[in-house]
Amino acid sequence: MPDTITFKIKRQDSESSGSYWETFVIPHVPNSNVISCLMDIQANPENSKGEKVAPVVWECNCLEEVCGSCTMVINRKVRQSCSALVDQLEKPITLEPMSKFPVIRDLAVDRSRMFGALKKVQAWVTADGYHDLGPGIREPQNHQEIAYKLSECMTCGCCVEACPQYSLNNNFLGAAAISQSRLFNMHPTAKNIADERLDTLMQEGGIADCGNAQNCVEACPKSIPLTESIAEIGRQVSGKLWSNIFQA
Amino acid sequence: MSKQRVIVIGGGLAGLAATMKMAELGMSVLLVSFLPVKRSHSVCAQGGINGAVNIKGEGDSPDIHFYDTVKGGDFLAHQPLCKDMCHHAPYIINLMDRLGVTFNRTPEGNLDFRRFGGTLYHRTAFAGATTGQQLLYALDEQVRHYEVQGLVEKMEWHEYLGAVLNGDGRCVGAVIHNLRSGEISTEKGDAVILATGGPGLVYGRSTNSMVCTGTAVTSAYLQGAKYGNGEFIQIHPSAIPGRDKLRLMSESARGEGGRVWVPRKAGDSRKPKEIPEKERFYFLEERYPLFGNLVPRDVGAREIYDICVNDKLGVHGEMKVYLDLTHLTREFLDHRLGGILEIYEKFTGVDPREEPMEIFPAVHYSMGGIWTDYTRTEEGLIDHQSPQNQMTSITGLYAAGEADYQYHGGNRLGANSLLSCIYTGLMMSPGVLNYVKNVPEAADDVPEKLFTEATKQWQEKYAEIKKMSGNENPYALHREMAEEMISNVLIVRENSKLQATLEKIDEFEERWKNVNCVDTTDWSNPVPSFINQLWNMIQLSKIITKGALLRDEFRGSHYKPEFDLNQPSDFRPESYLEYEKQKAAGKVNEEGFNPEHLTYMKRFAENNVKWLKSTIATYQNGGPDISYEAVDTSLIAPRPRKYD
Structure with a gap:
């Protein structure tokens, strides 16, 4: 077991400044993950040249892969840094911010576009009110199983980082939002605005922007069947197109 | 009167429930959060949410739920609030179902319920093993809808620093720190609700998320608000060791049939599956034939401590026991516990469907929190229109969720936290609006000078922090302080050690003054915030430790063998x-x-x-x-x- 680990980290001081690589060599401690190493750097922020530098800035919160905060590109692969166990990674370990979002600082990026996409596809149930209206609608177990899987999406950004179509310069909604549309279109009451969701998905940045590379489903840390969701929404959109033609 | 609004600090279950309910009632809400609200700590809650829906025909009722909650809390919980909460629980579960939570279902399509600690009934509704995440997402979606409609404004990536108090000591706004630009400013609000969660980071590594520093409530305490029951810290019996955090292994693993055991022979070096049934000590089942593996958490944590420390039967001689699911089928486990089993496998490399898990107790929840008020009715329920409900001892400053102190007494029952968070958020909203309607002066009409002075005070404070150039690294100092708390203010408490810890905390406070602000830039710099949070964590550790030292008894999670x-x-x-x-x-x-x-x-x-x-x-x-x-x-x- 080596007694040190080398990290090469792509840093950037602000949104507008250029990026640069900085190397950190830290003591190897068994059972480390990338986050515990970044914490070690915080507690002793010194680069490999022995210079005191500002600690690396990154996002994290739950540290157990349910909040989606700590997504970054580790050894060229997008994933959560909490579940990236150091002993399983090739060394030196490279850390980069996701490339499909504006960098805030170092490894922290601005993913507000993903939350904006959830607004566009109206990813919510329209309720009559929050008072006592009795139980909800009964649902078969197999329906719940599909919905639960889709509902585990934590808006982490892995799917869109891996997607060749999603870029800083376009307005593609991305796999996560398309999959959420499927979730709400199958909900017994949220489906009442399914047509409005499909209208959005038929516009620029919608389903037609998907190039079917299928990288998203590979990258999803929660194994959400994103390509199935895209196919299902594709079917719903086609159905709507046909009915639009017949109604016209 | 000018246009009024309420400021909600924190976007976990309590903050989102209050935001959504107040928006429904027509009030404008400013929602301030350290991070995008969808990433709040509530996502970490796994096992479920309690409500006596009695779907299994066991004769369960809200009154039995109430009794279990009060007994679980060793009678220190405020009974009218608990009663009202338990009576509203079935409605809350139905509401969350209507809002799209993907709860597990029975064959007939009803909501399914499972067992949890401290009760003999199937009372816990669940969505796989990520119930907190699913509940949070449903509320997040509702709030996003109101955001689109313009009733809710979100300030994510902003931190609450303190309340703005007028000459009468009434809260009229909040000082807010933009975590990207570093700018400090004030926001006006006719009421401010702190829904900022628990203080797990006082103990360094816990099951809590990284934002759980308790800073916001400590700030209120430093401004004069009362803090209640600080010494009651829940230690969860089952967590997975980790260098960065101690990941929770849900009580639902036991609720679904998981069994806790250790080898009967101390230092047994065999693999768990090689140890025959009769050489295994199912100590919870043997010692608690009625509740077995589902004793409340304070009892479970103490028994694990006892078996490992006093009986020296811990796995590999360490503070660890087996939590065994291997007798259950893979299909059953994946369906009902999938999320947490994946987490265990990802972080340890061991498949818990094949090998017993190794778990140990970890800091999990604070029953204590900022003091809040309520108004009871004759029947012992809560008057939902009262402006006093959830108000702290500072007029106009409210608290909800883990940040408050009244619902769980000396020990919280599993799956009651999701309930108390959503309940407080919903319950308090009409009363907060009644308060807002009747304030003597709207925040908008308060002289500007009050706000500029509050801003200036905090700007100066942060400027001072940025100038700190001593030789203590704040993160390293935090680790040291947390070690002290973990060693001395945990499951078993002794007065001599608590006294020594208090003195040690004073030393940490002195050393804090010699901290180095290791990053002095303006843009997106978390270091000054952390230094401020560290100061607050030091203050909070004093509340916890002194409360523990002075309470010479054994109640709930507060165990002093000397006074048993x-x-x-x-x-x-x-x-x-x-x-x-x-x-x-x-x-x-x-x-x-x-x-x-x-x-x-x-x-x-x-x-x-x-x-x-x-x-x-x-x-x-x-x-x-x-x-x-x-x-x-x-x-x-x-x-x-x-x-x-």
Whole structure:
């Protein structure tokens, strides 16, 4: 077991400044993950040249892969840094911010576009009110199983980082939002605005922007069947197109 | 009157529930959060949410839920609030179902319920093993809808620094720190709600998320708000060790049939599956035949401590025991516990469907929190229109969720936290709006000078922090402080160690003054914030430790062996009710009781007179001044707890 680990980290001081690589060599401690190493750097922020530098800035919160905060590109692969166990990674370990979002600082990026996409596809149930209206609608177990899987999406950004179509310069909604549309279109009451969701998905940045590379489903840390969701929404959109033609 | 609004700090379950309810009632809400609200700590809650829906026909009812909650909390919880919460629980579960939570279903399509600790009923609704995440997402979606409609404005990546108080000490706004630009400013609000969660980071590594520093409530305490029951910190029996955090292994693993055991032989080096059934010690099942593996968390954590430290039977001689699911089918486990089993496998490399998990106790939840008020009705429920509900001792400053202190007493039951968070958020909203409607002066009409001064005060404070150039790294100092808390203010508490820890905390406070602000840039720099949070964590650790030192008894999670009343093993709590009845009637027939039991009951009654009270900490002369307040126990008579 080596007694040190080398990290090469792509840093950037602000949104507008250029990026640069900085190397950190830290003591190897068994059972480390990338986050515990970044914490070690915080507690002793010194680069490999022995210079005191500002600690690396990154996002994290739950540290157990349910909040989606700590997504970054580790050894060229997008994933959560909490579940990236150091002993399983090739060394030196490279850390980069996701490339499909504006960098805030170092490894922290601005993913507000993903939350904006959830607004566009109206990813919510329209309720009559929050008072006592009795139980909800009964649902078969197999329906719940599909919905639960889709509902585990934590808006982490892995799917869109891996997607060749999603870029800083376009307005593609991305796999996560398309999959959420499927979730709400199958909900017994949220489906009442399914047509409005499909209208959005038929516009620029919608389903037609998907190039079917299928990288998203590979990258999803929660194994959400994103390509199935895209196919299902594709079917719903086609159905709507046909009915639009017949109604016209 | 000017246009009014409420500021909600924190976007976990309590903050989102309050935001959504107030928006429904037509109030504008400014929602301030350290991070995108969808990433709040509520996502970490796994096992489920309690409500006596009685789907299994077991005869469960809200009153039994109420009793279990109060008993679980060792009678320190405020009973009218608990009663009202338990009576609203079935409605809350139905509401969350309507809002799209993907709860597990029965074959007929009803919501499914499972068992959890501290009860004998199937009372816990669940969505796989990521129930907190699913509940949070449903509320997040509702709030996003209101955001689109313009009733809710979100300020994510912003931190609450303190309340703006007018000359009467009334809260009229909040000082907010933009975590990207570093800018400090004030926001006006006719009421401010702190829904900022718990303080797990005081212990460094816990099951809590990284934002759980307790800073916001500590800031309120430093501004004069009372803090309640600080010493009651829940240690969860089952967590997975980690360098960065201690990941939770949900109680639902036991609720679904998981069994806790250790090898009967100390230092047994065999692999768990090689140890035959008769050489395994299922200590919870043997010691608590009635509740078994589902004893409440305080009991479970103490038993694990006992088996590992006193009996030296921990796995590999360490503070670890097995949590075994391998007798259950893979399909069953994936369907009901999938999320947490994946987490275990990802972080340890071991498949818990094939090998027993190795788990150990970890800091999990604070029953204590900022003091809040309520108004009860004749029937012992809550008057939902009262502006006093959830108000702190600072007028106009409210608290909800883990940040408050009244619902869980000395120990919280599993799956009651998601309930109390959503309940408080919904319940308090009409009262907050009644308060807002009747404020003597709208925040908008308060002279601007008050706000500019508050801004300036905090700008100067942060400028001072940025100039700190001592030789202590704040992150390293935090680690050291946390080690001290973990070592001395955990499951088993001793006065000599608590006293020494208090002195140690004073040293940390001195060393804090010698901290180095290791990053002095303006843009997106978390270091000055962390230094401020560290100061607050030091203050909070004093509240916890001093409260623990002064409370000379054993109640719920607060265990001091020196003051254990040593309940006789054949004692039944019903005897105590009879004893109290006779006492109330004027004469106790002492011959009618077993002498050993009688001595115990007398000591129990005496102890309650002295200690069945809320601990109140107020900030005075640089530290907590501790006093005690009565608790409303008028609905269920306090009695000794028993789970075997």
